[in-house]
Amino acid sequence: MIDDDQKVFDLECPNRYILDQIADKWSVLILAVLFDEPTRFNALKRRLKGVTQKALTDALRRLERNGLVARRVLTGSPIAVEYSVTPLGRTLGEPFLALYRWTIEHHDDVGRARAHFDARVDTEGRRASGG
Structure with missing residues (x-):
């Protein structure tokens, strides 16, 4: 399945790092929700039964850092944060x-x-x- 000359099995392989980032417990489910439409943090938390606030925050930060999710602060009262899938994430x-x-x-x-x-x-x- 994967050529032996690829280093994906090595701890320092960048491809392995990316796989670790997108194949964790919550990332696939978060992206599935966001593929439909941009979604606020609390709506994501309600939709993903069983996710803790910390786990959701951590996963969203990882996805944002890797360019798969965009974060946007919505001004108003109260201030809210909305997340959406980036063009890279859509791939x-x-x-x-x-x-x-x-x-x-x-x-x-x-x-x-x-x-x-x-x-x-x-x-x-x-x-x-x-x-």
């Missing part, structure tokens, strides 16, 4: 959509694999783990 649309389609297509397969693993682990007398 992730097709790969993310392919990944999402894969999850839909293989959801049942993954569920069966989990059930098989959990049953085997339980039979072996060890505690099953994972979600």
Whole structure:
């Protein structure tokens, strides 16, 4: 899948760093929300069930730093912050959509694999783990 001459497996590889930034727990979901329309911080937090304020802030900062998300302060009362996907961030649309389609297509397969693993682990007398 990845040529051995590529250094993506090396700790200092810039490509690995970018993958770490966009493939974390919240970044893909944040971008999915923002692909639809610019969204305020609190609306993002409400939409992404389970995200903490700190996790959302950290992920948005990483995405902004990497040029995938733009942050805009909206003046008024109260002051609000709105986030949108940049043109660079929009280039992730097709790969993310392919990944999402894969999850839909293989959801049942993954569920069966989990059930098989959990049953085997339980039979072996060890505690099953994972979600």
